[in-house]
Amino acid sequence: MSIFSNLTAEQFETIGQELDAIRNREMADLGEKDANYIRTLIKRQRRLEVAGRGLLMAGFLPPAWLAGVACLSASKILDNMEIGHNVMHGQYDWMGDPAINSKVFDWDNTCTNTAWKQTHNFEHHTFTNVLDKDHDIGYGILRMSDDQDWEPRFLFNPILAGILATFFQHFVAIQSLKLEDYLVYKTKTKEELKAEFKPTWKKMRKQLFKDYLLFPALAGPFAPFVFAGNVTANLARNLWSSQVIFNGHFPEEVEQFPESVIENETRGQWYVRQLLGSANFEGGRLMHVMSGNLSFQIEHHLFPDMPAHRYAKIAPEVRAICEKHGLPYNTGSFVKQSLSVWKRIFKLSLPSKTQGGSDKGPLNGLRAKVVSLTREPQSETRKAA
Amino acid sequence: MNAMTQTSSRFQQGLTRLLQSRVADILSYPHGVDRYLEVFNPLWSVNEVRAKVEAVRYLTNDSVTLTLRPNHNWEGFIPGQFVQLSVTINGKRQTRCYSPANSLHRADGCIELTAKVHANGFVSRHLREQLSVGDVVLLSQADGEFALPEQRPEQVLLISGGSGITPVMSMLRTLCDEGFSGPITFLHYANSAADMIYASELDEIARTHDNVTLVRCFNDEGEQGELSGLFSREHLYIAAPEFAQATTFLCGPPPMMAAVEKVWEEDGLAERLHKEQFTLAAPQIESDSAEGEVRFVQSEKMAINNGATLLEQAESAGLTPESGCRMGICHACTCRKTAGDVRDIRTGEISSGEEDIQICVSVPVGTVTLDI
Ligand SMILES: Cc1cc2nc3c(=O)[nH]c(=O)nc-3n(C[C@H](O)[C@H](O)[C@H](O)COP(=O)(O)OP(=O)(O)OC[C@H]3O[C@@H](n4cnc5c(N)ncnc54)[C@H](O)[C@@H]3O)c2cc1C
Ligand code: FES
Numbered sequence: 001m002s003i004f005s006n007l008t009a010e011q012f013e014t015i016g017q018e019l020d021a022i023r024n025r026e027m028a029d030l031g032e033k034d035a036n037y038i039r040t041l042i043k044r045q046r047r048l049e050v051a052g053r054g055l056l057m058a059g060f061l062p063p064a065w066l067a068g069v070a071c072l073s074a075s076k077i078l079d080n081m082e083i084g085h086n087v088m089h090g091q092y093d094w095m096g097d098p099a100i101n102s103k104v105f106d107w108d109n110t111c112t113n114t115a116w117k118q119t120h121n122f123e124h125h126t127f128t129n130v131l132d133k134d135h136d137i138g139y140g141i142l143r144m145s146d147d148q149d150w151e152p153r154f155l156f157n158p159i160l161a162g163i164l165a166t167f168f169q170h171f172v173a174i175q176s177l178k179l180e181d182y183l184v185y186k187t188k189t190k191e192e193l194k195a196e197f198k199p200t201w202k203k204m205r206k207q208l209f210k211d212y213l214l215f216p217a218l219a220g221p222f223a224p225f226v227f228a229g230n231v232t233a234n235l236a237r238n239l240w241s242s243q244v245i246f247n248g249h250f251p252e253e254v255e256q257f258p259e260s261v262i263e264n265e266t267r268g269q270w271y272v273r274q275l276l277g278s279a280n281f282e283g284g285r286l287m288h289v290m291s292g293n294l295s296f297q298i299e300h301h302l303f304p305d306m307p308a309h310r311y312a313k314i315a316p317e318v319r320a321i322c323e324k325h326g327l328p329y330n331t332g333s334f335v336k337q338s339l340s341v342w343k344r345i346f347k348l349s350l351p352s353k354t355q356g357g358s359d360k361g362p363l364n365g366l367r368a369k370v371v372s373l374t375r376e377p378q379s380e381t382r383k384a385a
Numbered sequence: 386m387n388a389m390t391q392t393s394s395r396f397q398q399g400l401t402r403l404l405q406s407r408v409a410d411i412l413s414y415p416h417g418v419d420r421y422l423e424v425f426n427p428l429w430s431v432n433e434v435r436a437k438v439e440a441v442r443y444l445t446n447d448s449v450t451l452t453l454r455p456n457h458n459w460e461g462f463i464p465g466q467f468v469q470l471s472v473t474i475n476g477k478r479q480t481r482c483y484s485p486a487n488s489l490h491r492a493d494g495c496i497e498l499t500a501k502v503h504a505n506g507f508v509s510r511h512l513r514e515q516l517s518v519g520d521v522v523l524l525s526q527a528d529g530e531f532a533l534p535e536q537r538p539e540q541v542l543l544i545s546g547g548s549g550i551t552p553v554m555s556m557l558r559t560l561c562d563e564g565f566s567g568p569i570t571f572l573h574y575a576n577s578a579a580d581m582i583y584a585s586e587l588d589e590i591a592r593t594h595d596n597v598t599l600v601r602c603f604n605d606e607g608e609q610g611e612l613s614g615l616f617s618r619e620h621l622y623i624a625a626p627e628f629a630q631a632t633t634f635l636c637g638p639p640p641m642m643a644a645v646e647k648v649w650e651e652d653g654l655a656e657r658l659h660k661e662q663f664t665l666a667a668p669q670i671e672s673d674s675a676e677g678e679v680r681f682v683q684s685e686k687m688a689i690n691n692g693a694t695l696l697e698q699a700e701s702a703g704l705t706p707e708s709g710c711r712m713g714i715c716h717a718c719t720c721r722k723t724a725g726d727v728r729d730i731r732t733g734e735i736s737s738g739e740e741d742i743q744i745c746v747s748v749p750v751g752t753v754t755l756d757i
């Protein structure tokens with residue numbers, strides 16, 4: 001909070017204007033380049049998928065199995081990250097192509113388009129790193145901030161983080177259910193939960209049926225090879241995407257904010273909160289593409305609807321703005337950021353030393369806030385848009 | 386040869402059925418079969434009509450004539466109808482309507498579109514300057530009420546102006562191919578002989594078909610047409626004295642169409658006149674009388690009503706609502722109006738309350754709230 005409260009109103013205003021200028025310039029330049037980029041990428045992903053699924057049919061041959069898993073993993077990662085995540089942000093809506101439109105596009109993942117846009121595009125991007133508002137802080141099961149009161153269940157923080165990463169697609173799929181409201185806080189009834197789960201279950205069922213029954217069945221006697229290949233590809237995608245996302249918000253220096261910051265927040269303040277609440281990691285072109293350019297998490301949070309392949313180009317300018325105003329620009333190698341995240345996960349599994357006798361019980365105001373948020377999604381501001 | 390085509394078409398039918406099956410649907414979930422087919426060949430699709438550009442010709446200085454070979458999803462058309470053609474310009478899909486000009490009986494299965502190139506025409510200029518043989522475009526199925534009746538009329542009068550020649554050209558070519566023997570009069574208005582699309586083919590048809598009378602009318606002085614100037618009742622008496630007995634098909638610029646319609650109305654023949662309009666008479670933007678504001682709820686934007694269509698107002702407010710034809714044909718722009726009154730610029734009708742509207746042909750009457 002220190003830097004955030006040290007900035008003057010004028011400074012916020014200036015930062016807002018400088019970042020708006022970048023945004024306006026880039027958005028005015030949208031065109032063929034962006035369209036070709038995403039079309040080419042989609043083509044490559046579909047080819048990888050067809051190749052992967054084909055190779056797995058011959059999965060009884062070890063080289064074919066390995067190549068098949070590699071292709072299918074790469075395909076699922078591209079589909080979810082550089083394509084799905086970014087298309088569903090509306091980065092390519094201007095193209096007027098229904099196949100590449102945030103309203104229509106759906107990804108090779110158990111999470112539905114609608115649920116994702118609610119929890120990610122709206123809640124996470126609007127209330128980035130605001131405690132009790134941004135469900136991505138620990139996904140309701142982890143303790144990811146000192147300001148989150150310690151509860152005994154957080155002793156399992158590292159184990160739960162491992163489980164979360166392993167089954168990441170399913171956690172993301174059910175994230176909108178806010179399961180902890182039912183399990184821990186008892187503010188949601190079983191019936192409510194069931195009704196909310198219905199559309200998600202419909203999609204989960206189709207995805208599981210496709211990957212674990214139909215495709216294996218097509219291979220006849222070699223079904224186990226296909227099954228194992230699909231499990232591995234889904235696992236690879238889960239581990240990779242969860243790590244990329246954790247690296248974006250949970251390296252140790254990344255800030256979290258109390259709910260009070262979002263009252264009457266100006267555009268400039270919103271920008272600065274996004275800057276302080278995100279972290280980048282470095283790498284080559286392949287690393288950026290495979291992480292859906294979330295290696296530029298800072299730029300992504302400033303401009304969530306700008307085609308992500310442009311982040312690399314504007315990153316030096318964003319960094320210069322940060323330096324000019326004395327703001328941190330959190331970046332490092334993939335390994336450094338990952339270690340930092342895991343350090344945090346381990347550290348926070350124990351009660352914080354500084355935490356005095358909080359007068360609030362362990363079950364603080366989380367539930368009321370989250371519930372009110374899910375009940376009235378449209379009336380809240382959509383500053384991210 | 387015949388047996389071979391039969392097997393290959395049976396193979397194609399089988400393949401199509403397989404690709405449309407539930408199994409294919411689940412295997413390709415959630416993207417759908419088309420999203421995989423197009424990766425391998427842009428023409429392959431189980432649902433969409435896509436067409437390959439087979440030829441591009443320039444019959445006049447400001448027109449372009451495309452020969453398109455549609456994929457097997459194309460269900461054909463009735464002469465007079467139109468298709469929606471979509472092309473991608475600078476990354477963005479653009480859709481416009483064009484009326485096939487070819488005969489229904491064209492043997493090679495291709496369709497022919499001719500577009501007049503407007504000086505500032507975004508799509509028509511692209512078609513002339515950028516499109517080339519081998520490109521793939523997206524088409525809709527044919528649609529439209531303006532169509533040659535199944536039961537061919539006894540006498541036909543075709544009146545067109547400028548690019549409005551295309552649908553009636555299709556009618557003429559079709560009737561000639563069918564050996565239609567009733568009288569056909571083809572009355573066409575153009576600025577000059579050089580601007581007239583299909584001039585030489587029309588000459589040829591008139592020369593070889595006794596029942597076809599070609600009457601060309603040029604606006605420019607000193608041109609060699611049968612008539613000159615703008616449409617008038619006198620023109621009609623000279624070109625088609627028996628117009629009252631004929632079934633008439635009319636397509637041209639709005640002022641010309643209005644003049645023709647007036648004559649038919651005066652003579653009580655209105656129901657014998659079939660019309661097609663290419664352009665909406667531009668809505669009079671009554672900026673002085675426009676009141677209230679337009680509220681875009683989901684995007685949390687607001688604009689002061691300036692009297693333009695809701696689509697245009699949404700776009701100037703920085704929104705990117707879906708749109709296609711921009712003239713009330715394709716329904717791409719349909720969205721929910723939650724409050725307020727709008728006027729349909731085609732009919733002048735005013736509607737109110739919560740309803741789905743086509744924002745490209747709706748202007749707000751007072752404050753309007755849209756759910757976009
Ligand atoms: C049912 C139907 C069938 C059609 N069939 C044909 C056809 O067969 N051949 C054909 O050439 N066109 C046809 N059109 C018109 C066509 O759809 C486009 O409107 C036209 O090609 C112009 O598009 P554009 O993108 O080039 O111009 P835009 O960029 O949309 O318009 C640019 C400028 O040109 C002006 N303009 C646009 N269209 C016209 C026009 N028709 N006359 C005068 N000024 C205009 C506009 O007022 C504007 O100022 C048809 C339209 C309809 C509704
Ligand atoms: S854009 Fe086609 S109906 Fe409005």
